[in-house]
Amino acid sequence: MSNELKLLSTKVTAGTMTRREFMSKAAALGVTAAVASTMLADAAYAAGPVKGGTFRMGIQGGESTNSQDPATWSSDVPIAGGYVWGETLVYPGPNGLEPKVAESWEGSNEAKTWRFKIREGITFSNGAAVTAEDVLATMQRHSNEDSKSGALGIMKGIGSMRADGDVFELSLAVGNADLPFLMSDYHLIIQPNGGFDDPAAAIGTGLYTLETDEPGVRMTFKKNPNHWAANEMGHYDTVELIALNDATARTAALQSGQIDSMSRVEPKIAKLLGRAPNIELQTTSGRGHYVFIAHVDTAPFDNNELRLALKHALNRQEMVDKILQGFGSIGNDTPINEAYPLFDDTIPQRSFDLEKAAAHYKASGHDGSPIILRTADGAFPGAVDAAALFQQTCQAAGIPLEIKREPNDGYWDNVWNVQPYCASYWSGRPVQDQMYSSAYLSTADWNDTRWKRPEFDAMLLEARAELDEGKRKEIYSKMGRMLNEEGGVMVPMFNDFVDAISTEVQGWETNPNGAQMYWHAFAKTWKA
C-alpha cells in the first residue's frame, strides 16, 4: 500500500495528478488525511524546491508610520520587509550564524579584533558594487554621535572601525567572542554609503527588490536575478507582505487562501486552526520571555527575601497553560533558556511553593502594605490576566500584591524602566552575552531591574573575552544561578512563536530567533 501511495505522491509532484485526487485515492486506500498530506509533503521535499509563484505573508505589526529606513525599525512588518530587500553581514540561522554580505569572518587578539571579508562580486539592487566602505558607513550611521538608530544600544562597545580592501575591521576595547552575533541585528542592513544619502531608499543586497511600498498596508517584491545565491534561495518570483494587524483578519485570510503564511496565531485559537484543512501550525520555541520586573534598589524590592517570596508564589505552569495555552515553556527567573547556546540545564527549577513563599515573606519583615504590580495589555499578550493569576497565588501565600492597570499608550515610556515593579516583555537575543549586556550590566540603558553587581559585570566581561566554550559555559552558569537566586527579574514563561502556513508551502524549518523562520520563510520555502 505504501509503495502505491509513494508512487501516487510522486505523480502529484510531477504535476500529473492533482492534490485533491491524491487525497481521495489515499482515503480509498484507508490512509488518514494527516498521514497522506505528510507523505505528500515528503515527496515534494524529496523532489526539491519548485521555482516560481508568489509568496504572500500576512503579518501583524505594520503601521502607516513605517519607514524603509532600517534605523527606525521596531515592529514586525518593516523588519520582515527589510530582510526581503536587504541583508546584514551575517544572519542568525537555525544552526548558528550564516554568512550573508560577509563571506567569512575571524576574530583575533583575544577577540578584540574582528575582520569580516566582504563577499566578492556582489552588487546592490541599484547595480553598484558592495564595498567594505559601504559596510563601514552603515555601521557608522548606526553608531556615530548623531545616530538615531535603534541599534545604537548594541553598538556602544565598539572602539574603532575601518575598511581595509575587501575587509571590514572592528576593534574593541574589551574582547567579545560573540561580536559577530551583534552584527546580525536587523537594523544593520548593509546600504550603499551606509544609507547616509537616502536612508529609506530600500536599496540593498537582498534576494528580492522592493516594487511597491504602502506603509502599513503592503509591500511587494520582485526576484533579484543578480543575487549571489539566486539559484539556491528565493524560489518565488514575487513576494508580498501584507500588514494584517487584526488576528481574526489574518486567520480568515489564511483560511480563504488569500495569504500563504501568517504570523502570531492567537494561542486561544491555535489548536482549532491547526485542525482546519489545508492549514499547518508551526510552533518554534524561542528566547522571548514574559517577565515581572522589580527594581532591586527600590523598597520593598531591595529585600531579597521579598523577591524570593514573590518568585515562589508564581505558578508558572498555570500561566503557561492558561496564558499561552501550552504554547510555551516555564521560566526560571533568568532570561536564558535552552534556546541559547551554552545554556546550563542543571540550574534547579524554581518551584511553585506557597509555604516557602509565605516563609520568605515572613522573613522579609514586610510591613504588610500593598505591593503594587503595574501591568497593561500591551506589556505582553495576556499580561493583565497573568497579573490576576499571580495576585491570587500571592494571596494564598499571604502576600498583599495589588494590581495597578496602566494604559497601553505610553507604557514603554512611563511605566517600563521607570516604575519599580511592572510586567514586561523581552524578545531575547541570539546569545547570552547580548541578553545580559542589554539588561543586566550595571551600565546598560535597559537595565530594567536596576541589577548593578560589580561581580556580575566582571563575570560577564570575563565570559565575553573567553574563547574556551567550556569555561564560558561555566561562567554563564554562575551568572544564571546568581540571577535566579537574587535577581529582580521574575520569569514565569517563555513564549513560542506560533505561525500558521498553507499546506502548499514546503521546506519550512524553525528558527529560534523569531517568527516565520526568523523572517526567512520567503527565501527558503516553495509551493508544491
Next chain:
Amino acid sequence: MHPILKLVAQRLSLGILLLFAASALLFGLTEILPGDAAQAQLGQSATPENLANLREEMGLNRPALTRYAEWIGGILTGDMGNALSNKLPIGEQIGKRLGATMFLAFWAALISVPVAILLGLVAVRYLNRWPDKVISGSTLAAISLPEFMIAYILIFVFAVKLGWAPSFANVPPDMRLLEKLHSISLPIAVLTMVVLAHMMRMTRAAILSVMQSAYIETAELKGLSSFEVIRRHAFPNAVAPIVNVVMINLAYLVVGVVVVETVFAYPGMGQYLVDAVVKRDVPVVLTSGIIFSAVYIILNMIADIVSILSNPRLRHPK
C-alpha cells in the same frame, strides 16, 4: 445679496474659524498625551543618546507654540509638510488614504441611502404590518450588533466558507474598478448594514409625523393612492430631518469607519489617524483631524441648506 448665498458665506467663515479652533484643540490634546514621537519610534530600544538625536532631528526640542505656528503656516500656504515618523509627504499620503476612504464611503452611501429611504417609505406604507416589522426588526438587529461582529460573520460565511469575496480588502492603485468593487464588497455590506437602520427609522418617523397632518387627509380624500400621498405630499415635507440624518451617516462613513478598516485591512484615513496618534506624529494627527472636521462641517452645512431650500418658511426669515 441672495439670502442663501449670504448664509453659505456666513457658514463658510464660521466653518473656517471652527477649523482653527479644532486644530488648536487637537494640538493641545496631543501635547498632553504622555511621550513624544521620538520615544514612540524607539520604544524599547531607546537610549538617552539616540532619543536626544531623534528629538533634535524631529524638531521636538523647540517650543510647542513654534511647532504649532509652523504647521499652521504650512497649511495656509498649501504645504502639509512631512510626517515625523517616516518623513513621507503628508499631502501625498493623505491623498491616497482619503481617496480610499471616499471610494468606500461613496459606494456604501450609493447603496445604503436609497435603500434606507425606500425601506422607510415601504415601512410607512405597510405600517404595523409584516413588511414594517421585518424591515424595522432586521435593520435594528444589524445596528445593535457591533460592526466588527457583523464583519466577522460576513467574512466567515462569504470569504472562508463560500469563497465568494476576499476576506481583506486589497485595492492596489492599478486594480480595475470591477475588481476593486469585488475586493471591497464585504466592507460595503458591513457599512450598509450599520448605517441603514438609523436612516430608515428616521425616514419612517419623519414621514409618520407628517402623515398626521390635515393636508395628508385631504390628499387621501381626493383619492390619491397611499404611495402617491407619501411621495407627493409627505416626503417633501419630511425631507429636512431625513437629509440631516443622511448627512450624519455620510460623515460617519468618512470619519468613523476605523474598525471596519482594521478588520478588512483597508488602507483608509481612520487607520492612518490611529497610527499617527499611537506614534505621536503630531503633524499627521493635526492634518487628518482638520480634514475630518472639514468633512463634518461641510456635510452639516449641506444639510442646513437643503432643509432651508425645502422649507419656504425658513427661506424668508423674519
